[in-house]
Amino acid sequence: MALLEMKDVRGGYGDADILHGVSMTVGEREIVVIVGPNGAGKSTAMKSVFGLLTIRGGNIVFDGEDITGWAPDRIVQRGICYVPQVDNVFREMTVHENFEMGAFLRRGDLAAAYDRIYGLFPDLKAKRRNLAGDLSGGQRQMVAMGRALMLDPKLLLLDEPTAGLSPKYMEQIFQITRDVRDAGVSILLVEQHAKQALAFCDRGYVLATGANRHEGSGQALLADREVAEMFLGG
Amino acid sequence: MSFMDFLNFHIVPGVVLGSIYAVGAIGITLVFGILRFSHFAHGDMATLGAFVALALVTAGLTPWAALPIAMAAVAVVAIVVDKLFYDYLKARPKIMTVMASLGVALMLRAVVQVVFGVDPRTYASGIVRPDEYFGILLRDRELYTLAAVVAIVIGLTLFLRHSRWGKAMRAMSDNPDLARLSGVDNRKVTMLTWAIVGALCAASGFMLGINNELHSMMGWQVLLPMFAAAILGGVGRVEGAVLGGLIVGIAEELSIFILPAQYKAATAFALLLLILLVRPRGLLNGKVL
Numbered sequence: 341m342a343l344l345e346m347k348d349v350r351g352g353y354g355d356a357d358i359l360h361g362v363s364m365t366v367g368e369r370e371i372v373v374i375v376g377p378n379g380a381g382k383s384t385a386m387k388s389v390f391g392l393l394t395i396r397g398g399n400i401v402f403d404g405e406d407i408t409g410w411a412p413d414r415i416v417q418r419g420i421c422y423v424p425q426v427d428n429v430f431r432e433m434t435v436h437e438n439f440e441m442g443a444f445l446r447r448g449d450l451a452a453a454y455d456r457i458y459g460l461f462p463d464l465k466a467k468r469r470n471l472a473g474d475l476s477g478g479q480r481q482m483v484a485m486g487r488a489l490m491l492d493p494k495l496l497l498l499d500e501p502t503a504g505l506s507p508k509y510m511e512q513i514f515q516i517t518r519d520v521r522d523a524g525v526s527i528l529l530v531e532q533h534a535k536q537a538l539a540f541c542d543r544g545y546v547l548a549t550g551a552n553r554h555e556g557s558g559q560a561l562l563a564d565r566e567v568a569e570m571f572l573g574g
Numbered sequence: 575m576s577f578m579d580f581l582n583f584h585i586v587p588g589v590v591l592g593s594i595y596a597v598g599a600i601g602i603t604l605v606f607g608i609l610r611f612s613h614f615a616h617g618d619m620a621t622l623g624a625f626v627a628l629a630l631v632t633a634g635l636t637p638w639a640a641l642p643i644a645m646a647a648v649a650v651v652a653i654v655v656d657k658l659f660y661d662y663l664k665a666r667p668k669i670m671t672v673m674a675s676l677g678v679a680l681m682l683r684a685v686v687q688v689v690f691g692v693d694p695r696t697y698a699s700g701i702v703r704p705d706e707y708f709g710i711l712l713r714d715r716e717l718y719t720l721a722a723v724v725a726i727v728i729g730l731t732l733f734l735r736h737s738r739w740g741k742a743m744r745a746m747s748d749n750p751d752l753a754r755l756s757g758v759d760n761r762k763v764t765m766l767t768w769a770i771v772g773a774l775c776a777a778s779g780f781m782l783g784i785n786n787e788l789h790s791m792m793g794w795q796v797l798l799p800m801f802a803a804a805i806l807g808g809v810g811r812v813e814g815a816v817l818g819g820l821i822v823g824i825a826e827e828l829s830i831f832i833l834p835a836q837y838k839a840a841t842a843f844a845l846l847l848l849i850l851l852v853r854p855r856g857l858l859n860g861k862v863l
Contacts, residue, residue: 416757424755430748432861433741441745444738445757487756 342367343403343526344495349388350397357396358384360550366495371517371527373558375534376547377570382530383425385547386497389528390422391415403494417445421488425499428484431473435464438472438483442490450490457486460519478509482516489520496520498529502536514540538562546570582711584827590716592803592823593723594781598796599803599815600730601774607747607810607861608767611668615655615678616775616800617793622682623648623776624783624792625690628697637697638718641780645773652772653765661764679794687790694789719781726777727816730770734812739766747810747861799826799842806849808856817857821845 342365352358362385366372374382387393389400391412399408407415412422421442430438439457443450458465461482467475472483481501488496498517502510510533518540521527531537538544538558546554546567554567561567575583598620605613623644630640655678663671704711734740739762745753746763754760775793778800782792803822807814822842829841849856 412755413757416755422755424752427749428752430745430752432748433744437741437744440741441753441756441758444742444745487752491757 341404343370344389344528345401346385346389346398347401348398349385349395349400351388351393351395352384353393358393358550359388361398361552362388362547362550363398363552364545364555366526366528368526369521369524370543371521371529371541373537373541373544374528374530374547375537375544375561376553379549380547381550382547383499384550386499386528386530387422389415390420390497416491416493419491419494420497421491421493421495422497423484423488423499423501425501425503429472429480429487431471433472434469435472435475435483435486436468438487439490442487446491453490453492456523457489460489460516460523461486476509478505478512481505481509481513485516485520489525493525495526495528498527500530500532502531502533510536535562578709581709584830585824586710586712586716588824588827589820590719590785590823591826592820593720593816594778594785594819595796595799595803595823596816596819597723597726597774597781598778598800599807599819600727600812601771601778602800602804603807603809603811603815604743604767604771604774606804608743609660609764611660611671611675612801613771614672614675614797615682616675616771617795617797618679618682618686619648619652619655619772619775619793620779620782620796621686621788621790621793622651622779623772624779624788625686626776627780627783628690628695628788631697637780637784641722641777644780645776648776649769649772652768652775656764656768683790683794690790692790694787696787697784715784719785722777722781726774727812731812739763743767795839798839798846799823802842802846802849805860806845806856808858808860810861811856811858814856814858814860 344366346362346364348361348363350357350359350361358381364372374385376382384393388395391410395408399406402418402420407418430441433441439454443453463479464482464486467479472480475483501513505513517527538561541558543556544558544561545552546561554561554564598616602613602616605611626647627637627640627644630643631637659674659678660671663674702713702715704713734744742753742758742763743766745756745758746760779793782796799822803818804815806821807816807818822845825845826838826841829838833840
C-alpha cells in the first residue's frame with residue numbers, strides 16, 4: 341500500500357473549490373512531482389495534504405490512517421513535514437537555531453539528528469552560526485529543508501523548492517532531494533521547472549484546472565506529446 | 575560647569591531614567607514583535623506594579639524585597655488581562671486590540687486610584703545623600719536601579735537566546751506561520767510573553783517610584799517616552815529598546831539646556847517624530863514595521 345493516498349479530493353481556501361477531484365499516491369522512498377500550468381492547483385493540491393485548506397470531498401490516507409481534515413500540527417506529529425515556497429526560514433535566527441526550531445516537538449538527544457542534517461547539507465555546517473536571512477537563496481532553501489527534516493518525517497512536502505534559484509542551485513537542490521529520498525523519506529514536490537523536475541523524479545502528475553490530467557513515470561510524461569504541447573513548450 | 579558636574583547632574587540622572595525607560599520599552603517591543611500590536615496599557619500596568627510594591631512596603635517589606643513579588647503579581651495580572659480582553663479580539667483587526675488596551679489602561683488606573691488614592695506617595699521618606707564612586711555621585715537607589723536593569727537585560731537576553739521557550743518566542747516574532755508549522759504552541763508563547771511583559775512593567779514602575787514618587791498618572795506619563803525608545807531603537811529588538819531608552823532618557827535630561835524644564839516631556843515626542851521621519855525602522859533596523 342502506498343504511503344500517501346489522495347482520493348478524489350475537492351476543496352479550496354474559502355467557499356469556492358480550487359481542487360475538483362485530485363487523486364494521487366506517493367509510495368515509500370519515492371519522489372513524486374506535481375507539474376502543470378499556472379493556476380492548475382498544484383500547490384493547493386499539496387497543501388490539502390497538510391491540512392491547509394477546507395476539504396469538501398474525497399479523502400487523504402497517510403500511512404494507513406485517514407488524515408482528512410486534520411490540523412497541521414497534528415499532521416506534523418504524524419510524520420509529514422511541509423516546506424513553504426516563501427518565508428520558509430526564520431531569518432533572524434541562525435542556521436542552527438532554525439534546525440532547533442524544526443525539532444521543537446522532539447525530546448531527547450538530538451545529536452544524531454543534527455549529524456544527519458549537516459551530513460545532508462555539508463555547506464551549512466560552516467554557516468551554522470550565520471543568520472538564515474543572510475544566506476543565499478539556495479542555501480536558504482537548504483535551511484528550510486533541513487528544518488523540516490529535523491522531525492524525521494516519513495513524507496516531505498516541498499512547494500517549488502527551486503523557484504528563483506540559479507540552474508546550479510536547482511541541480512543541487514534536486515541532488516539533495518535525491519539524497520533525502522535515499523535516506524528513507526518520501527517526497528512530494530510542486531515544480532515550475534517541469535522538464536527538469538520530470539527528468540529527475542520517479543513519478544509525476546500533471547494537473548490542469550484543479551484535476552488530474554496525466555500521470556506516469558517522469559520519463560513517460562516527458563515523452564508524452566500531449567503533455568509536451570500543453571506546457572513544456574513543444 | 576565642570577565636566578564632572580555635567581556628568582553628575584545631567585548624564586547620571588539621564589542614564590538612570592533611560593534605563594527605566596529601557597525596561598518599559600523592552601516590554602513594548604516584545605508585545606509588538608510577538609503579538610503585533612501597540613500596547614497602550616503598558617504605562618498603567620507599570621503604575622499598578624509600583625503600587626503593588628507600595629502595598630507590600632506598607633505591610634513591612636523593604637522596597638527591593640517587594641520588587642520580585644510585585645513583578646510576579648503583575649505578570650499574573652497581564653496574563654489575566656490578555657485572557658479577558660486581548661485574546662477575545664485576536665481574530666479581529668489589530669486596531670481593536672490597540673483600542674482595548676487603551677480601555678485596559680483606564681481600568682487599571684481607576685483600580686489604582688480607588689485603592690491607593692490620587693495623592694503622591696513614596697516608598698521611603700527622607701533625604702538620601704549620594705555616595706561618591708571615582709568622582710561620580712550615585713545614591714544607593716540609583717545604583718540598585720542600574721544593577722537591576724543590567725540584570726534584567728542580561729537575564730532576558732540569555733533566556734531569549736538560549737532557552738527552548740525563549741527561542742520559541744523569537745521564532746513566533748520572526749515568522750509566526752513557520753513557528754506554528756514547527757509545532758510551537760501559540761497560546762503558550764502568548765502567555766509567556768505576557769508574564770514577562772507584566773513583570774517588566776512592574777519593574778519599570780517600581781524603579782520610577784523609588785527614584786521619585788508614586789502617583790496614579792506616573793505610568794501614563796512615561797508611555798510616550800517608552801514608545802519613543804522602542805521605536806527609536808528599532809521595534810522588535812531588545813537591544814534596540816535598551817539603546818533607545820538610554821538615548822531618550824539622556825536627551826530628556828539634556829533638554830533643559832535649550833527648553834524650559836516643564837517641556838522635558840516634549841523631548842521624547844520630538845525624538846519620536848524625528849526618527850519616524852529619518853529612519854522609521856529605528857537605529858538598529860527594527861523587524862516588524
